[in-house]
Every structure is written in structure tokens, then in C-alpha cells.
Amino acid sequence: MGEAIVVTSGKGGVGKTTTSANLGTALALLGRKVCMVDTDIGLRNLDVVMGLENRIIYDLIDVAEGRCRLNQALVKDKRFDELYMLPAAQTKDKQDITPEQVRKIVEELKPDYDYVIIDCPAGIEQGFDNAVAGADQAIVVTTPENAAVRDADRVIGILEQRGFKSPKLLINRIRPNMLKSGDMLEIDDICQVLAIDLIGIVPDDEIVIKAANQGEPTVMNPSSRAAIAYRNVARRILGETVPLMQLEEKSGMFGRVKKFFGMG
Amino acid sequence: MSVKSAITIKGTKEGLVFLLDDQCDFVSLLDELHRKLDKHEQQLSGPIVHVFVKLGSRRLNEEDKERIRSAIRRQGNFLVQSIESDAAPEETEAAKNVIKTVTGIVRSGQTIRHEGDLLLLGDVNPGGTVLCTGDIYIMGALRGTAHAGCEGNEKAIIAASLMTPTQLRIAEVISRPPEEWASAEPSMEYAYLRDGVMEIDKLTHLHQWRRELMPFKGV
Numbered sequence: 001m002g003e004a005i006v007v008t009s010g011k012g013g014v015g016k017t018t019t020s021a022n023l024g025t026a027l028a029l030l031g032r033k034v035c036m037v038d039t040d041i042g043l044r045n046l047d048v049v050m051g052l053e054n055r056i057i058y059d060l061i062d063v064a065e066g067r068c069r070l071n072q073a074l075v076k077d078k079r080f081d082e083l084y085m086l087p088a089a090q091t092k093d094k095q096d097i098t099p100e101q102v103r104k105i106v107e108e109l110k111p112d113y114d115y116v117i118i119d120c121p122a123g124i125e126q127g128f129d130n131a132v133a134g135a136d137q138a139i140v141v142t143t144p145e146n147a148a149v150r151d152a153d154r155v156i157g158i159l160e161q162r163g164f165k166s167p168k169l170l171i172n173r174i175r176p177n178m179l180k181s182g183d184m185l186e187i188d189d190i191c192q193v194l195a196i197d198l199i200g201i202v203p204d205d206e207i208v209i210k211a212a213n214q215g216e217p218t219v220m221n222p223s224s225r226a227a228i229a230y231r232n233v234a235r236r237i238l239g240e241t242v243p244l245m246q247l248e249e250k251s252g253m254f255g256r257v258k259k260f261f262g263m264g
Numbered sequence: 265m266s267v268k269s270a271i272t273i274k275g276t277k278e279g280l281v282f283l284l285d286d287q288c289d290f291v292s293l294l295d296e297l298h299r300k301l302d303k304h305e306q307q308l309s310g311p312i313v314h315v316f317v318k319l320g321s322r323r324l325n326e327e328d329k330e331r332i333r334s335a336i337r338r339q340g341n342f343l344v345q346s347i348e349s350d351a352a353p354e355e356t357e358a359a360k361n362v363i364k365t366v367t368g369i370v371r372s373g374q375t376i377r378h379e380g381d382l383l384l385l386g387d388v389n390p391g392g393t394v395l396c397t398g399d400i401y402i403m404g405a406l407r408g409t410a411h412a413g414c415e416g417n418e419k420a421i422i423a424a425s426l427m428t429p430t431q432l433r434i435a436e437v438i439s440r441p442p443e444e445w446a447s448a449e450p451s452m453e454y455a456y457l458r459d460g461v462m463e464i465d466k467l468t469h470l471h472q473w474r475r476e477l478m479p480f481k482g483v
Contacts, residue, residue, distance in 0.1 A: 153389050193407065
């Protein structure tokens with residue numbers, strides 16, 4: 001029986017879809033069988049980021065309304081055999097599906113996959129209810145900005161009310177040079193306010209935008225720091241203990257070796 | 265439609281027992297009592313009847329008890345012997361002084377409301393609200409909004425381990441840090457009203473200001 005993980009944030013534009021796509025791909029890269037579900041009905045993006053837009057035949061609403069079987073709607077990834085995506089409908093609305101219907105679909109997926117990654121729309125309305133309905137675990141994405149942290153806090157409160165025991169925090173789009181100059185919220189401060197477990201920090205990386213435009217998840221490019229960060233998050237999901245990424249620019253081979261042995 | 269009568273009258277050796285329903289509101293109970301007694305006016309000229317009133321779990325003040333007495337007394341020969349209630353005796357001042365303790369984080373969009381004093385073991389995040397008719401004590405960071413004495417108690421205070429609120433309110437007074445004051449102190453602080461103006465002070469000075477808080481005098 002697989003685990004369903006919802007990727008949510010409250011605020012829009014913090015990188016939910018990017019995170020979903022990269023975690024899904026990273027888990028597949030680590031040999032797990034993964035299905036990503038896009039619940040952002042009306043504003044679907046996950047297929048674009050994954051570069052699978054032209055392979056969509058049926059969508060989430062079609063499955064919910066019984067126009068097709070679940071397996072017919074799943075889009076197989078072009079890079080991995082064990083990575084699938086269930087796209088959202090683009091022409092419908094969030095009200096056109098109920099949380100109960102989404103829960104049923106996720107329950108149907110879970111036995112066949114190791115991980116079901118659910119991409120949640122922004123906001124805390126029905127779209128949010130749909131996305132969290134079938135999830136066992138939640139990853140809350142935020143960026144080091146006050147507005148995003150405020151919304152993340154609100155979402156964590158709602159998740160806790162819904163019975164999520166310990167949502168995990170992912171801080172996205174960190175700019176190390178701004179952290180150093182003190183112009184950005186400190187990671188420690190964010191963790192102190194939100195008071196949940198940190199599952200990863202992802203530095204801001206221009207390659208992420210380029211990759212998304214090319215429909216190629218960033219994790220496929222090992223020279224990107226964001227890719228390494230997402231891979232680390234995926235390994236933590238699998239239960240490995242991976243230390244947090246050092247955000248300073250690379251300090252040369254010798255420095256890295258020293259860090260590796262704990263002398264840095 | 266038959267409405268269950270709010271008043272049951274039973275005869276005993278000692279006299280009459282009036283069992284008054286304790287769920288309906290007091291005004292309708294009194295109406296019912298008047299109606300019941302008016303029906304039995306023929307008994308006006310009988311021998312003296314002792315009446316025992318049982319209120320159930322209803323609690324009445326002396327004024328309301330007197331209204332029941334006078335209603336029954338109108339019958340002339342009825343003599344109210346007792347008005348009894350099996351409700352627990354009213355909480356004493358000391359019992360009211362008990363602080364309610366709550367643990368957890370008050371997150372953005374969440375509100376804790378409490379009648380009396382509240383001790384919160386945890387943080388109040390920006391966007392979260394704590395509302396209290398009495399004092400608010402927070403063992404944690406106050407980053408959101410706290411409103412003490414929200415029903416007008418100007419003596420109420422707000423104390424927190426880390427005082428960095430979005431807004432503080434005591435009774436009707438609203439204060440917005442850091443425009444009005446900024447806390448540079450790493451120690452525990454409390455907010456209070458001095459002549460209608462919000463002030464912040466170290467918690468260690470609290471006993472000098474509010475002496476009724478049972479100060480510890482040492483041994």
C-alpha cells in the first residue's frame with residue numbers, strides 16, 4: 001500500500017507544482033513507482049512542467065464522472081516506466097468534483113503505487129478540500145517571505161484540524177546571498193514560527209524556470225543545486241537521514257571533503 | 265398540541281410540593297405558575313397549606329425567589345416553606361481565580377476565546393488571536409493579536425515570554441507595536457493600562473502594580 005502525499009501551500013506561486021513534479025520524478029529516479037495527481041482543475045500546470053501536455057486523453061473529472069477507467073486517464077511519463085500522472089481538467093471548475101470523489105480515486109491508486117503525489121491548487125477553498133481529501137501526509141511549501149509564511153501557517157492550522165499528524169515543511173526559492181545580507185527571512189526563524197518538521201530547503205535556481213519551460217523536471221539535471229535539494233527531499237521521504245544542504249556557494253573540492261568528515 | 269407542563273404539583277403529608285422545570289426560561293415558568301394558581305382559586309379559603317418549591321438544577325437570585333413567593337402567596341392560604349435548588353453552590357471568588365491552561369500553537373486564522381484568565385503554553389502566530397475576559401499569560405512567543413479584558417476589564421494584563429505582537433488590546437485600548445513601542449527586552453514582559461494608555465514593563469515589576477494578585481512575600 002503506497003502513501004499519498006499532498007503538496008500544498010495556501011499562497012500561489014511558491015512552487016507547489018514545481019515541487020510536485022520534481023519530487024515525483026526524484027522518487028521515480030530512486031526506483032519507486034509514483035503517480036502524480038493534479039487537482040488544480042481549471043488551471044492545470046503539472047502536465048506542462050512534466051512535458052506531458054500532448055499525451056493527455058482523459059482527465060480527473062472524466063474519471064470521477066465515469067467517462068473512462070482510471071487506468072485510461074493515467075499518462076505515462078516519457079522518461080520513466082514507473083512514473084505516471086493523472087491530469088486535471090482544464091475546461092471545468094473546482095466545484096465539479098467532490099472531496100469524496102478525489103478520495104476514492106486516490107484510494108484506488110494507492111495499492112498500485114509506492115507514492116501518490118497530489119498537487120494542490122492555491123487557496124483554502126474547495127480545491128484545497130479536494131486535494132487533501134485522500135492524502136495521508138502533507139508537505140507545506142513556503143518561500144522566505146512573510147506573506148508566504150503567514151499563509152503556510154494558516155494551512156498548517158487547517159491540516160492539523162483535519163487530522164494530519166505532522167505536516168512537513170519545505171522552504172523553496174532561497175537566495176543564499178540575500179540570506180547572508182540579512183534581507184531574507186532566516187530559515188531558523190521560519191521554522192520557529194511554523195513549528196513543524198523541516199523536510200528540505202531548496203535554493204532559487206534559474207535552471208528551474210528553464211527546465212519547466214522545456215517540460216523537463218529540474219531533478220534530471222544533476223548540475224543544478226535545486227535538483228540536488230529536491231533529490232535530498234525525496235531521499236528524506238524514503239526515510240534516509242540526509243543533512244541539510246549547505247547554502248553557501250561551492251567551496252572547492254577540499255572544503256567539501258572537509259565538510260563531509262565534519263571538520264568544516 | 266400538548267406541551268409538557270413546566271410545573272408539577274404533588275401532595276404530601278406536609279403539604280404541597282411544587283416541582284418546577286429547570287430547562288424552560290424563568291419568565292415562562294412564572295407565567296405558568298400564575299396560570300396554574302389562577303385555576304385553583306376556589307382553594308382560597310381553605311386551611312393553611314404549606315408549600316415546598318423545588319427548583320431542580322435551576323439557580324435563582326433572591327429577587328426571583330421573591331417573585332415566586334409572591335406569586336404563590338397570592339393564593340392567600342398558601343405558605344411557602346422553602347425554595348430549594350439542587351444546583352451546586354455558586355462558585356466562590358477563589359474558585360473563579362483558577363486559570364485555564366491551554367497548550368498548542370494558535371496559528372494564523374485561529375482564535376482562542378476564554379471567559380476568565382488564560383495560560384497558553386505555546387505560541388500565538390501572526391494572524392492568530394487570543395481573546396479573554398481576564399488576563400492572558402503566554403509561555404511562548406506572542407506574535408499575533410491578544411485582547412485581554414475584552415468585556416471592558418481595564419485591569420487585565422497580557423504577559424508573554426516573547427512579546428512581539430501584531431496588536432495588543434486591553435479593554436477598549438488598542439496598541440500597535442512597533443509604531444507605539446518596541447520591545448528590545450529579551451526578558452518576559454507584560455502589557456497593562458496606566459490611565460488608559462498601554463504600557464509595557466518587565467514581568468518582575470508586575471507585583472508592584474497589581475498587589476491583589478497575591479504577591480509572594482518570601483519566608
